[in-house]
Amino acid sequence: MSQQQPLISHLLELRTKLLKAIGSVLLVFIGLVYWANDIYHYMATPLMQALPESSSMIATDVAAPFFAPFKLTLVLSFFVAVPYVLYQVWSFVAPGLYKHEKRLVVPLLASSTLLFYLGIAFAYYVVFPVVFGFFTSVAPDGVEVATDISSYLSFILKLFFAFGLAFEIPVAVVLLCWAGVTTPADLKEKRPYIVVGAFVIGMLLTPPDIISQTMLAIPMLILFEGGLIAARFYSKDNEEDDENEERDEQKESES
DSSP states (O other): OTTHHHHHHHHHHHHHHHHHHHHHHHHHHHHHGGGHHHHHHHHHHHHHHHSOTTOOOBOOSTTHHHHHHHHHHHHHHHHHHHHHHHHHHHHHHGGGSOHHHHHHHHHHHHHHHHHHHHHHHHIIIIIHHHHHHHHHHTOOTTOOOOOBHHHHHHHHHHHHHHHHHHTTHHHHHHHHHHTTSOOHHHHHHTHHHHHHHHHHHHHHHSOSOHHHHHHHHHHHHHHHHHHHHHHGGGOHHHHHHHHHHHHHHHHHHHO
């Protein structure tokens, strides 16, 4: 019974954290849903600016004019609530971490959130105008470009998640080096393979066009180099030294 009680208390705490995280998303959604159509119009601006003057977006499904802005607002609510969601994750795992582990987790949570937002902003302000301008300019004669609003939503959400996750590469590099899986020196030696891998990932995560693939692969490579620089400060050897020092401090305090 003594072993079951801590497990039950941890599960109850986990449920509380999950409910708070979900509640934060719903709270943001309630605050934004009134402007759902305006939010969708803002997200559709890069495509609307690239379309010919006589063209516009269309809705082929009867319920699409309602559900497309609704779905976009719900996803955006999650994006906005990400810092609070990550805080709930942090508050749940923090009691079981060593001091040197806490020094790593806090900046990683903050940087991962910032990088995710930067990836989304890069996709919207840099990638979308270029990609949509290219797509609309290569349409054959006699073909009127009129994109369905649901198809457009699926397209931009896919790119948002692709660029948001791709911008997490520095965090992934630091975690791998910190865990001892690899070292910055090993990653430098594998740089040619990583370059090829970046373009392969760009091909898998983006639509089948060379522009968006390249515009995803190049930032990934730049962020990889940034991750190598940051990983030097979080190598396994440094963490082991910190852990040994922390254990020595604990022994001295106990004695």
